[in-house]
Amino acid sequence: MPDKTVLIDEAQFYSELLRAYFDSTQDSIFVLCDEMKFLTCNKTTEHWLGYTEHELTLHNERVPITQLLGESYDANIFNKLFDQALKGEATSFETCIYPPLGEERWIEINLSRVNIENGDMVIAVARDISERKKHLATIEYQSHFDELTCLPNRSFVLEYLNEFQLNKNIESSSLVLLILDLDRFKEVNESLGYKLGDVILQEVALRLSRVADDASGEFVARLNGDEFAIVFPGTELSQSQITTQMIRQIVSQPFIIQARKISLESTIGVAALPDHTDDSNELLQFAEAAMHNAKSQKIGISVYDRELTDASSERLQLLTDFREALKKSHISTYYQPIVNMQNRSLHVETLARWNHPQRGNISPDVFIPLAEETGDIHKLTSKIMASAFRDCVALLNKKLIVNLSINISAYSLANAKFPAEIKTFLEKYNIPPASITLELTESAMMSSLPETQKTIAMLHEMGLAFSIDDFGTGYSSLSKLKRMPLKELKIDKSFITDIEQSKNDLAITNAAIQMAHGLGMDVIAEGIESEQIWNRLKQMGCDYGQGFWIAKPMPVSELLLWINNHHDLLKGTSIN
Structure with missing residues (x-):
């Protein structure tokens, strides 16, 4: 017959070994009764909640776990899933806890029912996933926000426009989208360097952000490079003209960067819902087409027109x-x-x-x-x-x-x-x-x-x-x-072509010749298309002629x- 002392010692050994493992794991492990009160827990659980196992399991002083997870915690979620676990359904979910005596943390928790003679119990294993959540949040932020300016990016704008279209109602179905591009910004990057160029982009972001009214849902985004978007929900196209002109004026104010005074102009394209389209996916495309039109025409601001869509496609093919x-x-x-x-x-x-x-x-x-x-x-x-x-x-x-x-x-x-x-x-x-x-x-x-x-x-x-x-x-x-x-x-041909018929062109050309000579410069007249124009310019003292x-x-x-x-x-x- 086995020695009882040996059996007791061996049982105690394995019990202590199990407890040592129980307390050494980085996961929180605890057992709850059917009233969601603690029966036992490990050291990690004590650390997370700020209570000892004795305090958590003290008879007549135990409280449901949901009272220990913080005021901001949604107890209804835990109650619902705990009931499912009691019914024998394996349950796994993620949640964030806010223990009054512990730290806020995201956890992944698994609940499983344990059938023993003493009654229904649920064993829980919870893992801290706060770092994973932070990493995912960083990825989410980076995928929707621009690192340099901290503004929303193109992906954010596209998702916003899609959501706006899905949720729009009669009272707020209108939206104006501006696409702003800085003129000759590549020149800034190449002459001043990209670091100073980035400083200017950050300053532009600040100036534009002051225009947007956060309370009205307006916001600014950086689409790429030197291209920005300004979104005005609930705004009619007819209301945007003055704002658009004001934005160009704000951007054109000189930048003082490291004691350097730098002036830049901008080009803006405008498109609106529902004036130009009911499709939010098309809206960004239309606003960019309008911007490229304004840039090619050198007119500063352009409102979308249906003909610009074909022109934009043609432009892309021409670029290729x-x-x-x-x-x-x-x-x-x-x-x-x-x-x-x-x-x-x-x-x-x-x-x-x-x-x-x-x-x-x-x-x-x-x-x-x-x-x-x-x-x-x-x-x-x-x-x-x-x-x-x-x-x-x-x-x-x-x-x-x-x-x-x-x-x-x-x-x-x-x-x-x-x-x-x-x-x-x-x-x-x-x-x-x-x-x-x-x-x-x-x-x-x-x-x-x-x-x-x-x-x-x-x-x-x-x-x-x-x-x-x-x-x-x-x-x-x-x-x-x-x-x-x-x-x-070189006098532009627009002043030369009609010089024989236009007194204004004649006066401007003559003044330009006299001014240039006064400054010690020679004068070249472009666009000479007749002997009469040649002779007229020669009589005026022009130095060189060029033209068909x-x-x-x-x-x-x-x-x-x-x-x-x-x-x-x-x-x-x-x-x-």
């Missing part, structure tokens, strides 16, 4: 085709003669031309903005410059042309590597810097970005000349104009023939 053409070197370099009205010396302007296989010739006014918007302008400029230097080096050396003009985007001036790139070309082909003129738009030349002005100064020190292109179509500060290292001023009457843009092979065929003309025997 352009990148393919650039990759395969299908963008051609053309040259247009510029003739000195006094001594007939010849300059040529370098131009980019794209002959689309299906659409024919695509205007530079269409594909250059696409290149600037996507950042492909640097590749395009490099390819055009390489072709121009290669094609014209012999003409420059033989003095058949005395100057080569190249159009430069504002984005190139913001590129710190641009001066070195030009220097490499000049050294490779042994071309004197003074024989190269860089044509810039008024807005590029007047840029407030210090790095742009630094690039202009570096290029000027290298000996390159500058010309303001399309003068009169942009905005120029005369005080800045006189400080710029300019050699030429002289010659259309042409590839270098035709330029060589043109120079040979017009040798006498260039010497002054054919142009009166």
Whole structure:
């Protein structure tokens, strides 16, 4: 017969071993009676609730577990699932507890019924999943909010619009969506660096957030890059005009970043429910189409129109085709003669031309903005410059042309590597810097970005000349104009074409010529399409002429023939 002492010792050993395991686990384990009161629990449970096992199981002082999980805890959930467990159904759920004497934590809890002679009991095993919840919350936040600005992102906007459409009612079925894009922001990033660019984006986010009324459900989101959305639920399209103009004014106020004063403009597209669509998924697309229309037309603000949808699809296809053409070197370099009205010396302007296989010739006014918007302008400029230097080096050396003009985007001036790139070309082909003129738009030349002005100064020190292109179509500060290292001023063809019929155009052109000469600059008139216009401009003292009457843009092979065929003309025997 077995020794009873041995059996008792062995039973005690296993009981103590089981208790040690019971108390050492990181999970909370406890047993509840059918009244949800504690019968036993482990050390982790004590730690979570702030009570000892003795306090929790003291006879006549026990309370249901639901009274120990905090005021914010929904006891009804536990009651319902506990009843299911008593009926023999294995139950598992997640909940957050707020014990008065413990810490808030998320738990995953499993309840199972235990059938013993002493009555119905439920054993519970609970695991702390707070870190998992935090991780999931972080993922959820990152998927719906922008890390840089802490604003909602595109995914949030799309989900909001879908929810708005599902829950809208007669009183609040209207909504206005604005898409705002910062103009020439790539220039800021490339000249100031992305860190300062991020600071500007954060400041824009703050300015826009002040416009939105949180109490009305209005909010601002960052969609991507320098593109923001402003959502106005319960707002009619007719009410948004003044707000849209105000937003542009707010964004245009100068930014003071590290003692730098930087001014930016913005472009806004507007679309509304139900004015333009009843489909929330289309609304974002329509607002972006309106924004791209405003940007291409340079009109600041554009309200969606049904025709813009087709235009947006066409634009996307054109962008794809352009990148393919650039990759395969299908963008051609053309040259247009510029003739000195006094001594007939010849300059040529370098131009980019794209002959689309299906659409024919695509205007530079269409594909250059696409290149600037996507950042492909640097590749395009490099390819055009390489072709121009290669094609014209012999003409420059033989003095058949005395100057080569190249159009430069504002984005190139913001590129710190641009001066070195030009220097490499000049050294490779042994071309004197003074024989190269860089044509810039008024807005590029007047840029407030210090790095742009630094690039202009570096290029000027290298000996390159500058010309303001399309003068009169942009905005120029005369005080800045006189400080710029300019050699030429090109009067836009819009003032030249009707100069014989329009007294205003004549007066503006004459004033521009006198001003330029007063500042020591030569004047080039674009758009000369008749001998009468040539003669009129020559009488007014214009220095150079350019236009179809002289010659259309042409590839270098035709330029060589043109120079040979017009040798006498260039010497002054054919142009009166």
